[in-house]
Amino acid sequence: MKTAALLILGAAMASGSAFAADKWDGADDLPTNPLSCDASPPAAAAAKPYDGGKVTGAADKAGKPITLVDVPKLIGIGYFNATTKGMQEAAKEIGNVKVTTDGPTEAKIDEQIKFIDNTITRGVDGVLFAANDPVAIAPVLKKALSKGIHVVGYDANAQPDAREWFVNQAEFNGIAKAMIDAMAKEAGEDKGFAIVTSTFTTPNQARWIAEMSVYAAKCHPKLKWLETVEAQEDNVLSFNQATTLINKHGDRLAGLFGMTSVATPASAEAVTKAGLCGKVAVVGLATPNAMKPYVNAGCVKSVVLWNPVDLGYAATYVMRAVVDGKLKPGATSVEAGKLGKLNVINGSEILLGSPFIFTKDNIKDFDF
Secondary structure (H helix, E strand, C coil), X not given: CCHHHHHHHHHHHHCCHHHEECCCCCCCCCCCCCCCCCCCCCCCCCCCCCXXXXXCCCCCCCXXXXXXXXXXXCCCCHHHHHHXXXXXXXXXXXXXXXXXXXXXXXXXXXXXXXXXXXXXXXXXXXXXXXXXXXXXXXXXXXXXXXXXXXEEEECCCCCHHHCCEEEECCCHHHHXXXXXXXHHHHHCCCCEEEEEECXXXXXXXXXXXXXXXHHHHHHCCCCEEEEXXXXXXXXXXXXXXXXXXXXXXXXXXXEEEECCCCHHXXXXXXXXXXXXXXXXXXXXXXXXXXXXXXXXXXXXXXXXXCCHHHHHHHHHHHHHHHHCCCCCCCCCEEECHHHCEEEEECCCEEEXXXXXXXXXXXXHHCCC
8 A cells, every 4th residue: 555645645634534533432312332341141032022024925936936136235355255155055045035235335315225126127126225224215225115015134224214124243342342442451451442433324333333332331431432443444544544543643542443343443553553552452344355464463352243154144035035935024033054952032033143253273274
């Protein structure tokens, strides 16, 4: 990278109010549920009635071949390459499912809506999606449901009534606990940290950050939250934003959170370029392949994630179960091939499982 040029760009971008906000904490009014500070299992959540949407006039394809289109936030990055891989594995395993991934090359909601609208026009049996914006995407998803097309989300949710089911990779409070605990351990209980996220409207990042805020206040109250900045899942912008945070906060900054699979390696690269490995901790969500150079070099100690291959795999099995009539409102679980039985949570969500922590000891065992 041409670091000098990127530094200039980063400073210019960070100066705009749309790209930075002091301690932006998720900025929504949804309830939070911080986990306990120790390793105690979470209390069982109260059962909720089904709150998903309803498809109208769908053809009876139970047990018959179906065609699906997957529209992720964007294509061409490691994370969604991995979810696509999982979908293809599931489709091959199930045998009567054809799934194609297509979508924008940038995480822009307007472009994502166009792809889904075109899919509706072409006609498919089901749409899999990961939302760039939960509200803006809702009308086109409801349009799909009204045309007899089944809709299942994964990775990033839409408004519940705009899709039938959502495959939740890990509960937000579980991710929040893993992230904050790692930062407190690596940076220090009374140190300052900043966050590089995608956008201030992306639903899963907003919910993770909201849960991180309340969990940090409850369990690590001396941590100092310095700033949150946007980087829109852009590698160059993420690097520049991280570099700007390093330059702006100096010794007050002891840790950086990367909230996306792009922001985390870019933040690690910024810390490496600044010569601050071992002085500024990087904790974040990312794919193991993107983080191996930094983990193996000792610059990053832990990477928090789930298995995105399994996420795409599970979403495909959930869609097959919906089409077959095996997953209906009121169900408490669904069978998902090699993953076994996955539980229904929060009315119309399927929980993939707990977050996974990649370290120097295990990251070599994963290839995605």
